[in-house]
Amino acid sequence: MEYFIELLLSGLTRGAIYALIALGYTMVYGIIGLINFAHGEIYMIGAFTSFIVATILSIYGFPLLAIIVLAGLAAVIWSASYGYTIEKIAYKPLRKAPRLSALISAIGMSIFLQNYVLLAQTSEFLPFPQLIPDFPFMEPIAHIVGSTDLVILVTTTIAMLILTVVIKYTKIGKAMRATSQDRTMAMLVGINVDRIISVTFIIGSSMAAIGGLLIASHIGQINFSIGFLAGIKAFTAAVLGGIGSVPGAVLGSVVLGLTESFATGYVSSDYEDVFAFSLLVLILIFKPSGLLGKVESQKV
Amino acid sequence: MISAGELKKSLVVSLWFAFLTFPIMVVRVDPVESTVLWRWHNMVYVIVGSFFLSIIFRYLLHRRDIQTSRKESGQSNPDQTLIHRWLSNTRSRTIIFVSLLAVALAFPHMPYLSSTYQVNIMTTALMYVVLGLGLNIVVGLAGLLDLGYVAFYAVGAYTYALLNYHFGLGFWVVLPIGGILAALFGIILGFPVLRLRGDYLAIVTLGFGEIIRLVLENWGDFSQGPSGISNISRPGFFGIDLTLDQAIIYIYYLMVLFVVVTIFFVNRLQDSRLGRAWIALREDEIACQAMGIDKMKTKLAAFSLGAFWAGIIGVVFAAKTTFINPASFTFLESAIILSIVVLGGMGSIIGVIFGALVLILLPEYLRALAEYRMLAFGAVLVLMMVFRPQGLIGSIRRVYTYTPTKKGTTS
Structure with a gap:
């Protein structure tokens, strides 16, 4: 029973992190109908930025709380900037092009960013400093759930709540929903669509950066290639929940996290990634619209 | 030519990039030694580089927009390059083909120029030319983006490696088996995913490719895991033992033969009923169905034929290197083959050949740039899509020109 609870909680933690990345996919897809293949790389750059800032600050002897806040802030700022710039260079000139062109461009961007970090930094795995201390009040249940897991769950929940409020109640959120429903119509009623797309990329990238920081301090090491797998898994989660739907992304992430956790716990840990990929293939074949997605019909 | 406003814009861009690349390019930390390395010279490179690149980028974008607006208003003719004109003439086409073949055949015997390494x-x-031509069937002709193409390549390579290891089967026996098995995998993958739209299909094929690699890596009893299979026999030559140098030249000639055969097949295929069905499918799926083309059959044919070539080359790969492991079949390999097709021109045979030679030979001969190879591949994909989606030597779309006769116009 204890093992079951342990797996359940670790699955929830995984799911929470996937959710942070999956949101970026689902929001971008909702607005411009593009699978932002480079999104995993944004998450990787977020992790790298926070790693660099945290290491510098700890060398200069800053207090732990300041390190966490500044590293998180740096990750969000730079990831958002990368997201914004990528959209301007690789996607904006392709607005009117066929979908496959934009997808190939996104794949190119992803390969480019991976190798950019590889060349500018290193190909080795780097140890990520432990930013989150072991809380004393967590002592009695520490063998089931770690302090990092708790922080991840709480942070993700807060981030989701903020995002929901932004999308539901603010002017910019309204404009985002309008753009995703009908871009031409949104333009006609005076919404600056280019700006809304930029904002979407910025919000999605910031979420990914938070995910990058959290997962790096959870696993304890980073590398230039972490973005690829995390990106694919988050995409799986987004598709599972129904791509384009924000609550769907969260639901899909939790389902994927739990599936992975239980499958590795009860079946075999060798095939951890195979489970995720198989799940992706199965959903796309049997229910491409996902759990909460809308069915789109195609017209000539 | 360049206004002050343009320069100001570029200056802003270069400052933005200086900020953007600051943590990754300038700072380098060593968490074990607790040292920080500040590489300010990189920032200077970024500022200068992005300043000029942004001018070029905007200029090209501007030119592209002018061209598209011209095309829309029907002022410019479809891009007919010199190469296209040569190729459309049967006589010059034969001359080019024969002379290229002669160079290819003479290559191993050229003094100074060639060595075993070359x-x-x-x-x-x-x-890669053959792999590119194979993927070209799927991506270029049928318009199905396949990101897991390397899986079929792996199927071919492992078929030969395992059959050779367990049963001692030779290269020539396994060659068709590898191809057919890969084609079968193409059908197995293709069958369930054909209902999917373009971008979903891309992701599923990517997932499929990764599953194959992960299984090969983890199923040790079957594939010997990450350590791979070694001591695979080289292709036999009528039972004669070849020295290593001879064997390398022999495989080279085999590849020349395969390239010629592939070009012949793909060229014939393109003009066949099936080829035209693929192009129709690429242009508009629904309209294509309405014309009575069986979507399922056409797509499956594209998948399995593309996979067949990958399987064949997989067998050759295993025979050439005599050692294979799952690390040779990562997603990056698929991305390289895709870059070849995209750079050369989707759907264009001559373009794909050109793309493969450029992308594979250039990094080999410019050793200093070899580590920037993948960086360049990524940039090639993005820039080609933005500025020249049809590729360097794009395929010419066949246009039916209707010349109204007098009778037609008066009525």
């Missing part, structure tokens, strides 16, 4: 590189380049 021949080896050329063989690799030719393998």
